[in-house]
Amino acid sequence: MAPNIRNCNFVIGYACGLLAAICWAVGGLLFKYVQDAGADEVQIARCLLQYVLVLPLLSWKKERIVQADIKTNFFVLLRCAFGASADWLFYFALQFIPLSDVVSVISSQVTLVGLFAYICLKERCSIFEVLLSILTFVGLVLVAQPSFLFGFSRYGSHTDLTKGILISFAGAVAMSSAIVSLRKLGPGIHFSITMFHYSWIGGIFSLISASSKGILQIPCSYDLIMVCLVAISGIFAQVFMTLGLQKEKAGHIAVLFSTEIIFALILQFVFLSYIPTTIGLIGTLIIFFSSVCLTIKRVYSQRQVVKNQ
Template sequence: MTLQRISKDYLKPNYGLILLIVSYFFNSSMVVSTKVLENDPLETSQSRINPLQILLVRMSITYCCTLVYMHWNKQSVPDIPWGPASCRKWLILRGIMGFFGVFGMYFSLMYLSISDAVLITFMSPTLTIFLSFLLLGEPFSKLEALGSLISFSGVVLIIRPTFLFGEQTQGQEASQDDIVETQNPKLRLIAIGVSLLGVCGLSSVYIIIRYIGNKAHAIMSVSYFSLVTTVVAALGVFLIPSMTLQLPHSWKQWGLFLNLGVSGFIHQILLTMGIQRERAGRGSLMTYTQVIYAVFWDVVLFHHWPNIWTWCGMAVIVSSTIWVINMRASKQNVVATAELLSTSDFELDELEN
């Protein structure tokens, strides 16, 4: 089989999916860099970096990358640097919702393992369907509502509240494992709550990007997201007393910050391009590649395998979300077929008359 045949039969029809898979790899690279900066066991508590500072550095680098990209591609990117006037309010809203989405993830990484933090974001496709019902008037069935509740039960397995699972032992092994995930149930609950706020932000971003569509270049979405997040993070760092600005003090931290900015830019541009080119249902399924990346980083870097409750929560969340997505796709196919048949019947009647 020639390369031309492979490109024609496999690569081009799935170009959007390939972009999404690669984008999630760069997203996993950002996640693991954040985890190390926030919880590096070789650093003291005073030298570890807080989430807002990480966002400030990452997004400022990403925004500079968007400006360079737009400058080099003036001919193909219209209305630089602010985009079409009709889309600017939606681009600003995309930036605001994007901040909540990314902050939820970065905050939760202080207390949860990479795999747990990523798993919580898997509620986003189901929540996106629900928000589409509220904001866009799309149908939302009782079975889809049931799927949402099942997904939430998977989150409960990850939270492991004490009134259901009892107090966890705090032995030496547990204290060493605090680097990967906290054993304190209150801190886990706070982390989950902020993470769920991030899920709401991610779902809102998906809807906004789909609404904007091709009316604005993909780089505009990345530009507004990085600029708004930079501004909000800077205000938080300079106005909140506990969020003091701290410069990286080692080559390792500088390298991790550089990776955050570059990987963030690549992730956002590939993600936006992938969403614009791929149907929502198939595109949402690609988020599950993050499970592979997350478990890989947990095992390779921290020698931490997810426990039985996390595996159960993973199975519940992933299976219920796939079920909801497939159910929605089946309904859309039925509606499309019915419309096609009704159109054909109408044309047949016209011919007979």
């Protein structure tokens, strides 16, 4: 590859990675301004908008929605189901705890991916990765600050704290599972196919969830605008992430995407006047540090493999 083309891909890839992180953080901030609508309404709006946008792309690329073999179809559906669940859990957790805390807990998926890949894909898991996973767990405890350890709660209701942390961690598990499923699929599946299946799976999941709670309703004019903006920011985040991964290595983009924690802290301080506690901030930075170290280690390992080939 010519140096000029390589440099251009480098700039585009890194710019897209940063834009994806910003879009996710902005989407979380916008959700905080939604008054009556919940995670179900946001996810339904996103799936509908994404479905409308991806149909022309599928037609233009002439991609097959159903693949030739059953195994590939299974992992495509698995990846989309886990991805839709992770996004729904992200919005749901925001109803209980601050944006930066949700982002911090979900960012632990960087270390969970290594564990799941070791179990499901038989990938190697070094001692360094295990130590970083332990460090991430310490960061999660500092973010959550459970009352049985710290003797106090940062929230008016300890139940909200427990719900928010558990839902966020479930989102991290779902996101990790989606990434492992994507690894299993390999690079042969165009992103428009996963976006298409994500739309109908996520829509059905949210409809069932809303119906079971009996609270699905069309938002008022203000909430409808905010819900659509949240959905659009989520779609743009996914598009920018995909474009970034096409231009630059996944490890490099993952480092940039983990900066979502920093953007979330800045946005909630500027617009929501929320100041995290010192302990919570330390926990957030520990999770961010662990994610960056783990990603850099993986990028270095990949380069060593390439050099030895």
